[in-house]
Amino acid sequence: MKYDHHLIREAKKCERLWVYRPFSQERYNFPLLLKMAGYARWEPGVTFLRTKSMEVFVEYVAHGSVNLVQDGKEYVVQAGEVYFLRKGVSHAYSVGQGGRLLKRFVQIGGTNVNHHLQSLGLWEQDYIRPQEPRKIERVFKMMTTALSNSPLNGDRELHVTLSGLTYQLLLELSLSLKSSIPVLIENALTFMHENLHRSLSRQEICEHLGISMPYFNRLFSYHMKCTPVAYFLRQKFNWAAQLLRSETLSIKEISYTTGFDDPLYFSAQFKKQFGVSPTQYRKRQI
The missing domain is CATH 1.10.10.60 (Homeodomain-like)
Structure with missing residues (x-):
């Protein structure tokens, strides 16, 4: 397995991301797979819309805020908070008040991703205010660090590392959530x-x-x-x-x-x- 590195520069946004690309002969079915990870800087005015998403994304606001509309509900996600772009629903999000947005994001897949999200109580969540936001941000950074230091031709150990970090991220978010649900x-x-x-x-x-x-x-x-x-x-x-x-x-x-x-x-x-x-x-x- 390997990840392709992309740098996207536009007038009002800059994104660095790593996107999973399986080898042609790869036949593994990964239970939990990090399909994409990266970080971005968006300027005021940037908006993104996705209809009936087929994937799951988790995004962390490091600076600024995000105006999120998902499944008919509206949120303002502040710095230190996390929002989920859920599978099967439509969503739109844009830079909120306060100027420039800095964020980190991942796309999660795998044969058992739904089971993990459901068992951890995260499937229906739109956003979470983590108890320890710096700990969450650190996990996001560990993912992109592992990807930036990975061999160009990829390796299986990288998958093990990234799968572990992905589950750690979901578990930390679940623990923050459980503290607020009766x-x-x-x-x-x-x-x-x-x-x-x-x-x-x-x-x-x-x-x-x-x-x-x-x-x-x-x-x-x-x-x-x-x-x-x-x-x-x-x-x-x-x-x-x-x-x-x-x-x-x-x-x-x-x-x-x-x-x-x-x-x-x-x-x-x-x-x-x-x-x-x-x-x-x-x-x-x-």
């Missing part, structure tokens, strides 16, 4: 993930937790920035997408596996989530 919500998330194979009502979740539905809806929406139903359905389709990438099951079998009795309904809802049908999604992964 145990009640964590229990609800666990219960949902344990029942992705079937239909699950809010009433069942509330009975499991021993709380009223209005209180649960309010608490969940406040901390997760979406409704329980939206979260549960999105997890189902993320699992379905993972099965489409890594399994040989038919679309009908995946529909039943993820708790949908009607494959046609499953396909229609999948397209709403990802912008393409299950068949088209699977072809893109080949």
Whole structure:
């Protein structure tokens, strides 16, 4: 494996990045893969838009701020904070007030990336305020340092180093997140993930937790920035997408596996989530 180095200079932005490029004979399936890493300087006026992203990006604001709009929600991400550009949703972001933006960023992939994000509670997150931002920034710097010092022809040890740093980054962000989510919500998330194979009502979740539905809806929406139903359905389709990438099951079998009795309904809802049908999604992964 190797990474190609690029330096992008434009009127209002400068970016240095390393992009993963597999060798033609490479046949490895990496569970967690750093697909890109870099850092950038953007001047006021720079904007970027991505529709129905097929990838996961994590970006750290080192200086300035970012105006982020993702999945219909608006945020101002300040220096020392991290924002996720999530898979399956559209987003737009631009330089915020305060002048020049300095940021570090990574693109994360791999056969098990969805599982890692889900198990660490990061899949639905738009942004996080880390408890120790300097520690997060240090991990980003360690990634680009490892890439800048890597052999031109690449090596397998580099992948091991970068995969470890990628997981360290996600784990540190998860620890910052867990400190702000009540145990009640964590229990609800666990219960949902344990029942992705079937239909699950809010009433069942509330009975499991021993709380009223209005209180649960309010608490969940406040901390997760979406409704329980939206979260549960999105997890189902993320699992379905993972099965489409890594399994040989038919679309009908995946529909039943993820708790949908009607494959046609499953396909229609999948397209709403990802912008393409299950068949088209699977072809893109080949």
